[in-house]
Amino acid sequence: MLMTSETERPAAAPNTAPIIAALAGVSKSYGAVAALTEVDFTLREGESVALLGPNGAGKTALINVLLGLRRADRGTVRVFGEPPLSARARLAIGMTQQESGFPGTLRVGEIVAYVAAQYPNAVPQPELIERFGLTGFVRRQIGGLSGGEKRRLGVALAFAGGPRLVFLDEPTSGLDVESKRAVWDAVAASSAAGATLLLTTHNLQEAEALAARAVVVSKGKVLADDSVQSIRANVHTRRVSLTSSVPPFGFANLTLRGEDRYSFLTLDSDAAVRQLVARNIPFRDLEVGPVSLEDAFMLIVGQAS
Secondary structure, eight states: OEEEOOOOOOOOOOOOSOEEEEEEEEEEEETTEEEEEEEEEEEETTOEEEEEOOTTSSHHHHHHHHHTSSOOSEEEEEETTBOTTSHHHHHTEEEEOSOOOOOTTSBHHHHHHHHHTTOTTOOOHHHHHHHTTOGGGTTSBGGGSOHHHHHHHHHHHHTTTOOSEEEEESTTTTOOHHHHHHHHHHHHHHHHTTOEEEEEOSOHHHHHHHOSEEEEEETTEEEEEEEHHHHHHHTOOEEEEEEOSSOOTTSEEEEEOSTTEEEEEESOHHHHHHHHHHTTOOOEEEEEEEOOHHHHHHHHHHHHO
């Protein structure tokens, strides 16, 4: 029996929320290396956006320009309608980077209180600590925390000031599965409460869990910018999954996903099924569905190479 996981959905209404961050025609080079080339990018209030791309694609350069950590060579940059280093913009932004250099002798509760004190609309400390699962760490010195615990603290601090815009750079890198899920839940709750989120990650499952929109960059250029659902659909490729006692060799990206359970990618699922029948390959539990975000990402970047 042929089954499909796709359903018809009405077209999404245009997003008319205010634009809170924007790049227009922005280029940035480091010596002879072009990190960004004529990039246009907007971020609207309340959005959750995953910025995706291979290493060296320009993700960090884009965020650094938005934060004012690097100046654009050309183009304009605005955050809350102002230059990114303005006091108003900085007070409304939270961020966490891949590496955080916290003083090792401070206690977790002390650094949470210190960071929150810098903002006029800070999240109450007990609420923040509970949301990010830091209750058992409050009196511990930061130097005694594991790498994963420091990572969780760093993500929590990005939300300490009650920011309207949050930048998260690989927020769950190095975390175990349980801690990763806890951070995802906490970030999702903050996003649902109104925070705008820009996330960079190599974990495509994380991008799908936290973001509604994805922006794919490679070699300093934006290759795709749409909802996660639309990016998956617009690559015009489908993933076919089936159970068979005979490996269906000859199909693209053939993967064994369990005992006798295979999947592969195809541009024409009907033709693929006909080919299976013509080759007398026994199969059951056939499913045809959209590709994952990871599949779509690899296909988009591969096509641009």
